[in-house]
Every structure is written in structure tokens, then in C-alpha cells.
Ligand SMILES: Cc1cc2nc3c(=O)[nH]c(=O)nc-3n(C[C@H](O)[C@H](O)[C@H](O)COP(=O)(O)OP(=O)(O)OC[C@H]3O[C@@H](n4cnc5c(N)ncnc54)[C@H](O)[C@@H]3O)c2cc1C
């Protein structure tokens with residue numbers, strides 16, 4: 001049985017959130033050191049939208065002490081999935097969880113990507129742990145009737161995760177799968193054939209910077225940043241993102257993590 005605390009019933013839609021004890025439904029290694037963990041988390045699963053994130057902590061655990069941020073990768077009924085690379089203490093601990101183990105999840109947090117509308121054409125560009133967003137973005141496109149094309153790049157075939165039931169254009173730096181070159185060059189080729197109405201991106205900062213530099217001209221580009229976070233809720237001031245014209249800083253957790261690329265300066 002999951003414990004739930006719903007907060008802020010009169011807050012704006014994207015700020016309604018919960019803290020709940022979520023239990024592991026299953027945990028799979030889907031590529032080398034890359035895992036998808038599915039949690040029973042009924043309240044947060046009901047609230048979350050594409051591009052929002054959660055903070056995950058381990059009850060009674062002091063190492064790591066702080067919660068870790070993860071985009072919600074998918075929602076299926078009362079369950080939500082996280083997709084992550086086991087790179088540090090938190091993600092390694094997550095990767096070792098077994099069915100029935102519990103974690104504390106705080107979310108959904110952040111703004112998420114803009115709502116999609118019927119017939120709208122969206123290009124989605126993903127790399128690294130940004131690939132987490134494939135399932136939830138595809139679901140939201142299907143629900144809204146938007147036409148979404150997904151471009152997903154990695155160093156080699158070994159670093160690409162296969163997403164069943166999703167049509168994806170792949171790019172690898174060594175040409176071992178899909179387009180031989182960067183995902184940005186692949187996007188460029190498609191862009192010349194057909195222009196979308198908007199672009200969404202999530203992945204390593206150089207990839208986001210290239211999107212911002214090369215495509216943010218006459219169509220909106222929205223990028224999701226993965227600035228390291230401590231509280232995830234605007235309290236610690238630990239996740240600054242430079243505002244484009246030097247006016248100061250946004251907070252990635254509160255004002256983002258999705259920004260119109262025009263608004264920010266990537267560092
Ligand atoms: C909004 C948001 C969404 C995110 N979504 C995802 C997601 O969907 N999937 C995902 O995989 N990640 C995601 N991240 C990134 C994830 O939160 C971080 O990678 C997180 O720090 C991992 O926690 P960890 O304890 O495993 O690693 P940490 O211990 O925090 O380490 C993180 C990185 O720092 C390195 N590091 C750790 N300690 C040291 C040290 N002493 N010296 C040098 N380097 C060190 C690690 O090798 C690793 O690369 C997201 C981040 C944000 C802000």
C-alpha cells in the first residue's frame with residue numbers, strides 16, 4: 001500500500017504534486033549499465049506530464065543523503081518508469097532494487113514540455129539519458145494527435161537503447177546503426193526536406209547548444225536541461241540557469257527544466 005501526501009490543491013496545474021512511498025514493480029538492465037525501473041506510484045503517475053521530473057530518495061539511507069532527479073520516462077496506469085544510467089551512488093542503488101523494495105518519490109516537479117495540439121508537427125531530438133523521454137513523449141503525441149518524429153543519437157550501437165513500438169531515426173558517431181554522424185546532422189537533413197512546427201530536445205549540453213545555435217531561428221525550440229539539483233523545489237538555489245540577456249538566473253527545477261531556447265544561455 002503506498003503512502004501519499006497530496007500538496008497544494010489550489011496551486012497551478014503543473015505545481016500539484018505528491019510525496020509517496022513507491023514500490024518497485026520490476027527492474028531491467030536494457031543496455032550496458034542502463035536500467036528501466038518501474039514503480040507503483042499511483043498519485044504521481046496520475047499527475048505527471050511529459051518533461052516533468054521526480055526526486056527519488058531512499059528511506060533510512062544516508063549515502064546518498066540527497067534525493068536524485070529523474071525525468072519520468074513512462075506512465076502506465078498506476079505505474080511510472082524511470083530510465084537511467086548507473087553512474088553514481090544513487091543510480092547504482094536504484095539499479096539494484098528488487099520487486100517490492102520501496103523508495104520515496106516527490107513529484108511531479110518542473111514545468112514539462114508545452115502541450116501538443118492535433119496535427120502539429122514536432123521533431124524530438126534526444127541523446128544520452130534524454131532518451132528517457134521517448135515513451136512519454138510518444139504517448140503524449142498519440143493522445144493529442146500531434147505528428148512526432150524522434151531522432152535519437154549515441155556514440156555507437158552499443159550505447160543506443162531499443163524502444164519497442166516506437167519508430168525512431170537513429171544516428172551513431174561511428175555509423176554502427178542508422179545515420180553515420182551526429183543526431184544534429186541527421187536532424188539537419190530531415191529539416192531541409194520538411195520543417196516541423198517546433199523542436200523539443202533533451203540530452204548532453206553540446207547537443208542542446210547546437211539545437212539552440214542552428215535551429216532556434218524562425219521556429220520555437222524547447223530544451224530540457226539536466227542541471228544538477230539538490231532540493232528540486234526552488235529552496236536551495238542550487239540549480240541556476242543563466243538568462244539569455246544577462247538579467248540573472250532562472251532555477252532549473254522551478255522555472256524549467258524545459259526552457260524556450262531563446263530564454264537561456266547554456267554553459
Ligand atoms: C531534471 C533532471 C532530470 C534527469 N533525468 C535523468 C534521467 O531520466 N536519467 C538519468 O540517467 N539521469 C537523469 N538526470 C541526471 C541524474 O539526476 C544525475 O546523473 C544524478 O546525479 C545521478 O545520481 P547518482 O547518485 O547516481 O550520481 P552522482 O553520485 O550524483 O554522480 C553524478 C555524476 O558525477 C560523477 N561523480 C560522482 N562523484 C564524483 C566524484 N567524486 N568526482 C568526479 N565525478 C563524480 C559520476 O560519475 C556521475 O557521472 C536528471 C537530472 C535532472 C536535473
Ligand code: FES
Pocket residue numbers: 228229230231232233234235236237238239251252253254
Ligand atoms: S534544486 Fe534547489 S533550487 Fe533548484
